[in-house]
Amino acid sequence: MSSIPGLGLVKGMALTLRRFFQPPLTIKYPEVDPDIAVKYRGRLQLLYDEHGTLKCETCFQCAQACPIECIDMGGTDTKGRYAVHWGAAETYGERRVESALRRAGREVPDAPFAAFEPADLDAVDAILESHDHDPHRMLSILEAVQDEFGHLPVAALKRISHRTGAWYAMIYGTASYYRHLRFERTVEEVAVCRCTACLMAGGGRLAEAIGAGLRTELGRPTPDGRIRFAWLSTHPPGAAAPLVALDGEAQLEVTAANATAWAQALAGEHPASRTVH
Amino acid sequence: MTTILATPAGRPRPILGDAAATVPTDLDAAVAAGAFGALRSVVGDLGPTGTVATIAASGLRGRGGAGYPAGTKWRAVTGAADPVRYVVANGYEADPAQSTNRILMEARPFAVVEGIAIAALAVGAREAVIAVRAEYSDAVRALEVAVFAAEEAGFLGTDVLGSGRDVAVTIRTVQGAYMLGEETVLLAALEGRRGQPEQRPPYPTERGLFGHPTLVHNVATLATVPWIVRNGVDAFRAIGDPDAPGTVLVGVSGAVASPGIAEVPTGTTLRELIDLAGGVAAGRTFKAALVGGPSGGFLPAELLDTPYSFDALRATGAHVGSGGLMIADDRACIVDLARLLVRYGADEACGKTIPCRIGLRRLAEIGQRYADGTARPTDPKLLADLADDCAASALCDHERLAPSPLRTAMRYFGPEIDDHILRGVCPAGVCSPIRVAGATTGR
DSSP states (O other): SSSSSTHHHHHHHHHHHHEEEEEEEEOOOOTTTOOOOOOOOOOOOOETEEEEEEEEESHHHHHHHHHTOOOOOOOOTTTTTTTOOOOOOHHHHHHHHHHHHHSSSSOOOOGGGGOOOOOOOOHHHHHHHHHHTTTTGHHHHHHHHHHHHHSOHHHHHHHHHHHHOOOOOHHHHHHHSSTOOOOSSEEEEEEEEOSSHHHHTTTTHHHHHHHHHHHTTTSSBOOSSSSSEHHHHHHTTTTTOOOOEEETEEEEEEEETHHHHHHHHHSSSSSOOOOOO | OBHHHHHHHHOOOTTSSSGGGGGGGOOHHHEEEETTTTHHIIIIIIHHHHHHHHHHTTTTTTTTOOOOOOOHHHHHTOOOSOHHHHHHHEOOOOOOOOOHEEEEEHHHHHHHHHHHHHHHHHOOOOOEEEEEETTHHHHHHHHHHHHHHHHHHSSSSSSSGGOOOBBBEEEEOOSGGGGGGHHHHHHHHTSSSSOOOOOOSSSTTTTTTTGGGGEEEEEEHHHHHHHHHOOOOHHHHHHTEEEEEEEEEEEEEEBBBEEEEEEEEOOOOHHHHHHHHTTTOOOEEEEHHHHEEGGEEEGGGTTTOOOOSHHHHHHHHHOTEEEEEEEEEETSOOEEEHHHHHHHHHOOOOOOIIIIIHHHHHHHHHHHHHTTTTTOHHHHHHHHHHHHHHHHOOOOOHHTTHHHHHHHHHHHHHHHHHHHHHOOTTTSOOOOOOOOTTTOOOO
16 A cells, blocks of 8 residues: 555556557567477467368367367367367468468578478388277387387377377377477487485586586477487486486586586587577 | 395384395295295185285285375275276386385385285286386386296286186386376376376276276385285284384485485384484484475474374475485585475476466475575565465375475575575585575565
8 A cells, every 4th residue: 555645556657658668579480489388388280171171260279289188178060070170280381381471471491390391101100000009008109109210200190190099189298298208309318317316416506507508408409409408217226426418328527517518518519500690 | 226224133024025035036936935825815715805804904005105095995996886997006116316116126026916916806907007117127127027927827817826817917117207106197108198197086996097996006015915915914013103004115315324225114213214224424414304205305303203104204294205215414405405306396297287387386486596595575475375275286296295395494494594595605505695685584
């Protein structure tokens, strides 16, 4: 409660006036990546139905994509059937290119869209065959696909969805949940242990120093997508604490003092390929 | 290598037995030592009803950390209308620093397998699953050999010991998330779904694996079952705390002379546990005991006489949890550790409940501000409120307990937090807090 009548009003108007003269904050996507939360589960896809009409209403995509499944959506489509549809992988890309040509007069490259490139689906089919196309065995299907490709191509996930009948959103949700499954084609992996023993031996500060050197944070790849910065789910028996591993090999010489420099050297061997305007 | 700490002579070890004595996967030696004797009596005179009654009378409580009475679970599954039932043994040790379950599965695979067979026969399940961490390749191999040998000998598979009942045991490896240690999350992973807990009720005993009644137990609980059947209820009730009889596996680590795993009766004090591990390491000073793994609580020296049992530990703000007892010495900063542990809990949160997904992140930020010395006057209340909200809305124990490190740090190590905030000093020299004059008011 203010002592002078009307002070609150003046304060509020002052804030409005200040904001009024502040420059707008614009992130120049895709040249600059927006800051996205770690648990972000990907973009929505715009869907076409079987007549080729863009379904912008009652498409259920919010229900499909919701990571916490809090949206429960059922309904009938234009033919009166109770169903949930999802569109082709390319839908988003087509619309995006159209839109870019119209608005910018040129195509704008989109790095995340590269994940939609084709994959050898015969290998995926063989894996599905050996798992009886059983959605209950989704984890071992996904693990086998990752062993085959080194990562999980989105095309393969789409194939699994079409062949097993499991919703794509559910498969994507499963694949993005488990830390050993990955979509990025990283070359190297820096892993730190976050167990209580390692934390007590200074592992927390060490991980922060390495993250600073790699210019990323735990659970995310480096800006050039080459190195994955992960954490181990279990402390290997007999391993030193705090534990830092490069591609599974313990790096005993890395200490809190030299960690940032070590990570910078690791990340700097191949300068970032992406240009920032 | 993790060592098994010697327990004083004369104390029974229902879970680990004399683990080191034989080759763990040698069936003949195990049978000679009494393995599968309990299964014989279950098939013979005890019968399914008698077995469930025995387990209920023994007062056995789940060793997975929550301490839920096993008999209640067994009765619930037995009483379910659905004839298709499952038994799931949880061998996914979520705490990355712990190896009690790994050691148990490697050293006593037949005890685990026998416990599963007894549970399956008692509750009427034809299929049982042992879910093991994929990184535990030695434990997986030991269990595979044990299951195969037991099937060959007729202890598992079709027509178990001529009873006309089938018990098929499969071993499944799971990996990739801390949350998999929680029972409904583990069931989701076994069904190929993303690992998020379910609203309870219905409990897994009503609707579990693939929608059927499921008995989920930690491997240590199941490994205790044959001992109870073999030695009787009275012998079991004579061990440890009367409210939660039996023994527990505790991994003692940190600043102790000889870290390792101890099997102790429930109710053993924390001080005795530290003594079993050779006491605090030479030249170090005891500062705090982290009881319960990453979501555990920090207890000061005054509370070292707390008995290690489910209810007594809960009252202090710590909990049995993963069965870890980590000793922090004076070189450790409790504020820094608490912040890192809550941060870990936030990073491993599955994202299903909003207070967990967002609240734990805010809690980690409060911890960060404490460590940096930039705490706000509202922080203590915000921390308490957020932690309460997490506990009130929790779908699972991760959310309920993940704020524990910060809460117990506030409760027992307040002066250390004050040093960070008010004086800009980290007594252990780990953090480098800045002194913000006039902006902060302490805890």
